[in-house]
Amino acid sequence: MTISANMAWVLVALMVLTILLQVFCRYVLNSALPWPEEVARAFMIWMMALVAAQAYHNGSFVAIDMLHEMMPPALARLLKLLLLVIAALVLFRLFTLGLEFFERGFRTRAASFKLPRAWIYLAMPVCFGTMLLVNIELILKNLLGLAAPTPYQAPTGD
Numbered sequence: 662m663t664i665s666a667n668m669a670w671v672l673v674a675l676m677v678l679t680i681l682l683q684v685f686c687r688y689v690l691n692s693a694l695p696w697p698e699e700v701a702r703a704f705m706i707w708m709m710a711l712v713a714a715q716a717y718h719n720g721s722f723v724a725i726d727m728l729h730e731m732m733p734p735a736l737a738r739l740l741k742l743l744l745l746v747i748a749a750l751v752l753f754r755l756f757t758l759g760l761e762f763f764e765r766g767f768r769t770r771a772a773s774f775k776l777p778r779a780w781i782y783l784a785m786p787v788c789f790g791t792m793l794l795v796n797i798e799l800i801l802k803n804l805l806g807l808a809a810p811t812p813y814q815a816p817t818g819d
Contacts, residue, residue: 665711665791672711676704696773703771703781710784714791718798742803745796752793759785 683697716722729737763786766779 663715666715669708669711672704672708676701676708679704699771699773706781706784710788713788714795717792718795738803738806742800745800745803749793749796749800752789752796756786756789756793759787759789762786 679697679701683694683701686697687693729740732740759782763779763782766782767777769778770776771778771781
């Protein structure tokens, strides 16, 4: 398990504890706290940002691969490369938008606690930047797969 996955598990635990604290204060003490929902949401956003690249690397996102299976292998690899290049362009654009959003976040503060929203918004460029790095890795692996000749297979003796 990667460092980011371990950090994500800690954030999930903190999110659950924060929500449980709010439930206790609201229903047992009859006095709801103003900040737990916003803090729990920030934990959830960061948790997602930390595991998205690993999920992308592992192929854990939903994919429709019927078309790939019906094509000849070389054509399927070309289609995959084209889709990876398109995804890289989208991820790069999302990364730059995330950076702009992060910079604007210093102008506002979270409603229930005095943290600049930029630190919550930083999850966006972290998420899309790490996914872009994984995407570049996948493009390079795909290109090497296209350039490499098929491996030699010894005769079976039939």
